[in-house]
Amino acid sequence: MPFKLATWNINSVRLRLPIVERFLTEEAPDVLCLQETKCPNELFPHAAFEALGYGHVAIHGQKGYHGVATISKLPFEDVVRQDFCAIGDARHLSVRLQAGDRRIRVHNLYVPAGGDEPDPAVNVKFRHKLDFIEEMRALRAGGEPDVSAILVGDLNIAPYENDVWSHRQLLKIVSHTPVETEGLIRVIEEGGWTDLVRQHMPEPQKLYTWWSYRAKDWDAADKGRRLDHVWSSPDLSARLRDARVYREARGWDRPSDHVPVMVALDL
DNA sequence: ATGGTTGTGTGACAA
Numbered sequence: 001m002p003f004k005l006a007t008w009n010i011n012s013v014r015l016r017l018p019i020v021e022r023f024l025t026e027e028a029p030d031v032l033c034l035q036e037t038k039c040p041n042e043l044f045p046h047a048a049f050e051a052l053g054y055g056h057v058a059i060h061g062q063k064g065y066h067g068v069a070t071i072s073k074l075p076f077e078d079v080v081r082q083d084f085c086a087i088g089d090a091r092h093l094s095v096r097l098q099a100g101d102r103r104i105r106v107h108n109l110y111v112p113a114g115g116d117e118p119d120p121a122v123n124v125k126f127r128h129k130l131d132f133i134e135e136m137r138a139l140r141a142g143g144e145p146d147v148s149a150i151l152v153g154d155l156n157i158a159p160y161e162n163d164v165w166s167h168r169q170l171l172k173i174v175s176h177t178p179v180e181t182e183g184l185i186r187v188i189e190e191g192g193w194t195d196l197v198r199q200h201m202p203e204p205q206k207l208y209t210w211w212s213y214r215a216k217d218w219d220a221a222d223k224g225r226r227l228d229h230v231w232s233s234p235d236l237s238a239r240l241r242d243a244r245v246y247r248e249a250r251g252w253d254r255p256s257d258h259v260p261v262m263v264a265l266d267l
Numbered sequence: 268a269t270g271g272t273t274g275t276g277t278g279a280c281a282a
Binding site for chain 1: 270271272273274275276280281282
């Protein structure tokens with residue numbers, strides 16, 4: 001049995017419980033990393049996950065905005081919540097677990113969206129996003145001796161040309177500007193990470209994980225972006241068996257604007 | 268260029 005790990009920006013874990021339960025039942029990942037839970041810690045729906053066999057849940061939530069959670073069939077040896085940019089946002093959570101013969105650090109991240117104006121001088125949200133990416137450079141695939149690493153999440157950046165519906169038309173749109181895409185690729189390269197989804201489905205294949213709620217017909221227009229990512233250390237990328245984007249989840253009842261992304265590793 | 272939708276928690280803001 002492969003080790004399966006998924007990431008999903010759920011846009012309210014409480015409102016989306018029915019489709020999260022559907023995904024867990026149908027696909028049975030060992031670990032599911034959620035972003036935008038929008039749920040204070042004391043209101044997190046633990047019982048629903050426990051009932052499906054996910055007895056190990058680490059949360060980092062806040063009221064109203066942001067929030068990440070890592071839901072697992074496997075126990076955690078360690079949980080860390082990092083306060084990126086020191087402003088108290090719940091945007092990072094990492095756990096260490098044992099899968100097969102590996103110990104794995106799993107980072108779950110929700111990178112700031114960055115607002116509409118891609119100019120850090122006039123838009124503090126964009127400044128925050130660029131600062132956040134800078135701080136991510138400290139996350140290394142080989143950060144701990146004898147521990148493999150996975151980094152997932154809604155990184156709110158589509159780094160490659162075919163991660164957006166039109167490279168040319170999105171070059172000045174936040175999520176695909178050169179300062180963001182180059183910054184994220186530097187995090188990948190300096191950190192020793194491998195983009196598992198692109199390893200499995202290389203450019204120039206178009207790949208999207210997000211479609212705006214604002215489009216009249218998201219499926220027909222298909223103006224998507226690949227904002228959700230799964231990276232790993234090289235020892236794990238050598239064990240990659242499968243990577244999938246669950247496009248169909250965008251059409252489920254009361255969907256998130258993001259869909260799940262899952263990898264399977266032979267461990 | 269503009270406006271389009273969704274969620275939290277019932278306002279204004281974030282995405």
